[in-house]
Amino acid sequence: MFAVIKTGGKQYRVAAEDKITVEKLPGAAGDVVSFDNVIMLGRDGGTEIGAPFVTGATVAGEILEQGRGAKVINFKKRRRQNSKRKKGHRQDLTIVRITEILTGGAKPSGKKASAAPAATQPVGVAAAAAAGGRDSSNLSLIAGIGPTIEKKLRAAGVTSWEQIAAWTDEDVAKWDAELKLGGRAKRDEWPEQARELLAGKPPRAKVDQAEQKSGEDW
Numbered sequence: 001m002f003a004v005i006k007t008g009g010k011q012y013r014v015a016a017e018d019k020i021t022v023e024k025l026p027g028a029a030g031d032v033v034s035f036d037n038v039i040m041l042g043r044d045g046g047t048e049i050g051a052p053f054v055t056g057a058t059v060a061g062e063i064l065e066q067g068r069g070a071k072v073i074n075f076k077k078r079r080r081q082n083s084k085r086k087k088g089h090r091q092d093l094t095i096v097r098i099t100e101i102l103t104g105g106a107k108p109s110g111k112k113a114s115a116a117p118a119a120t121q122p123v124g125v126a127a128a129a130a131a132g133g134r135d136s137s138n139l140s141l142i143a144g145i146g147p148t149i150e151k152k153l154r155a156a157g158v159t160s161w162e163q164i165a166a167w168t169d170e171d172v173a174k175w176d177a178e179l180k181l182g183g184r185a186k187r188d189e190w191p192e193q194a195r196e197l198l199a200g201k202p203p204r205a206k207v208d209q210a211e212q213k214s215g216e217d218w
Contacts, residue, residue, distance in 0.1 A: 001015065001016070001041070001042060001043050001101050002014065002015040002041075002042040002101070003015075003038050003040065003041050003042070003057065003059050003101050004038070004039045004040040005035040005037060005038055005039065005059050006035075006037040006039055007022050007023070007025075007035055007037065008022050008023030009023075010022070010023070011039060014059060014098045014101075015098065015101070016098055016099065016100065016101060017097065017098065017099075018097070018098045019064065019095060019096070019097050019098075020061075020095075020096055020098065021093050021094070021095050021096075022093065022094055022096060023091065023092070023093065023094070024066065024091075024092035024093060024094050025063065025094045025096070027063050027094075028063065028066070029063055029064060029065055029066065030062065030063065031062070031063045032060060032061070032062055032063075032099075032108055033060070033061050033062070033063060033096060034058050034059065034060050034061075034108050035058065035059040035060075035061070036053070036058055037053050038050060038053055038054045038057035038058065038059060039052065039053060039054070040054065041054050041057055041101070041103065054103075056103055056104050056105040056106075057101075057102065057103050058101075058102045058106070058107075058108065059098060059100070059101050059102070060098075060099050060100040060101075060102065060108035060109075061096040061097055061098045061099055062096065062097050062099055063094055063095070063096055064095045064096065064097050065094070065095045066092070066093075066094055066095075067092075067093050067094075067095065068090040068091065068092055068093060068135075069090055069091040069092075069093050070090070070154075071088050071089070071090050071138075071140075071150075072088065072089050072090070072091075073086065073087075073088055073147045074086070074087045074088070074089065075087075075147070086147075088140070136160045136161040136162060136197070136198065137159055137160050137161075139153060139154075139158075139159070139160075139161075139164075141197060141203045142161070142164065142188075142190055142193045142194060142197070142203070143188055143193060143203065143204045143205040144184050144185070144187070144188030144190065145190070149179075149181065149184070152179045153175075153179070156175070156178065156179060158175070161194040161197050161198050162194075162198065164190050164191055164193075164194040165191055165194035165195045165198055166191075167185075167190070167191045169186075172185045172186050172190070172191065173186075
């Protein structure tokens with residue numbers, strides 16, 4: 001059996017034991033959630049399409065984790081007006097494991113799925129906990145890492161302060177050559193900056209200090 005549900009303005013085709021990532025839902029890991037907006041049900045006897053929703057149908061699931069999506073940069077510039085604006089956004093997301101597809105007005109049994117393995121955690125969630133609740137995947141707080149360089153680093157698998165803090169001089173030279181950083185990592189002391197951030201010190205650049213104080217990822 002499968003169902004098509006609607007949540008967060010989007011539609012998802014789900015079956016039992018599926019894991020889906022949806023826009024943030026209230027609750028903590030382990031909480032049971034239900035989706036009452038079931039658009040379609042698929043069974044051996046055929047499919048049932050709602051008008052707009054299937055009467056008496058509910059999909060139950062368990063919250064595995066609360067996280068955030070990848071950073072999206074919005075940059076606007078007005079030519080010859082000396083005007084530019086850069087804003088960043090990371091969508092709050094919830095990972096849910098589908099446990100039951102119910103019909104006939106049945107209520108969720110409250111059955112919970114097994115704990116999510118550590119490997120399924122979104123990048124930065126575990127790192128943020130280790131960094132005292134701060135998001136150590138926010139590479140832009142290291143002075144010298146702008147949107148373009150951050151994109152290069154993430155594509156190469158460098159996604160946290162912990163990774164950069166562990167760089168040796170040989171690592172710095174290797175990444176500089178591979179990503180064509182122009183000596184920026186050594187000049188701006190990225191490993192030292194990453195260790196400072198992990199130790200709880202504020203970012204070196206004033207604009208990054210303002211970003212950290214705001215709690216947003218610019």
